[in-house]
Amino acid sequence: MQATLITALACASGAAAFVAPSSFNGVAVANSVKSSTTLSMSEIKPLENMSGATSPVPYWDPLGFASKVDNQELQKYREAELKHGRVAMLAALGMIVQENFHPFFNTAGLDIGPAAFHLQKTMEEFSYLPFALVLGVGLVELTTINKGWSKQDFKETGLGAGFVANLKEDYFPGDLGFDPLGLYPSSPEARTSIRNKELNNGRLAMIAIWGMWAQELVDGLPLAEHYARFGFGPAQ
Secondary structure, eight states: OHHHHHHHHHHHHHHGGGOOOOBTTBEEOSOOSSSSOOOOGGGEEOGGGSTTOOTTOSSOOTTOGGGTSOHHHHHHHHHHHHHHHHHHHHHHHHHHHHTTOOOSTTOTTOOOOOGGGHHHHHHTTOTTHHHHHHHHHHHHHHHHHHHHEEEEEEOOSSTTTTTSEEEOTTOOTTOOSOOTTOOSOSSHHHHHHHHHHHHHHHHHHHHHHHHHHHHHHHHOOOHHHHHHHHTTSOOO
16 A cells, blocks of 8 residues: 555656646747747747657646646746756666765665665764755755846746746756756757757656655665565565
């Protein structure tokens, strides 16, 4: 019953990841040749042509999120999707790595079990760790807000009206200007392709990290040990 409930929650959260931004009958397509740009009418395309709307589900919005809010709000949805996808990709990789390599917090060489319980174990000796994590997340959020969120333009209606900011007009969702290796391509086609890859891998990672976390909570085994015993199937 516990596994079924957690799996259902994971599926529900994963479905929201495939919502596509729109502007009433069109959306801002992510193929601008500029790194950050004000979206013009030439960049407003049908939902089926936007970044992230790829086969086998070119446009999938079963709960109708895209029809319930305006373009400014939907651009924030896309910003949130990208951020959560990036965090999930790092988290999925991090769970695999830290179960096999954890040299910090006096845990080197020790068997500290599934990654889902590592925070609790390290807190036994380092009680300040949650505070450090919150501080780190806060610094990242502050950087993002300063980069992409307006200080003058706020929501006009709905929850948070007059308080919750909109994105800046010259800010493209997810574009923080961080590309130290110069991997971001210059052509519109290549940029659309790399954005599609990031969105789809982020969506997969959001579903995967829920499954990995739920699995460890249910059977109490590290990922590698679970696979060695049961493969990709459930614990027997």
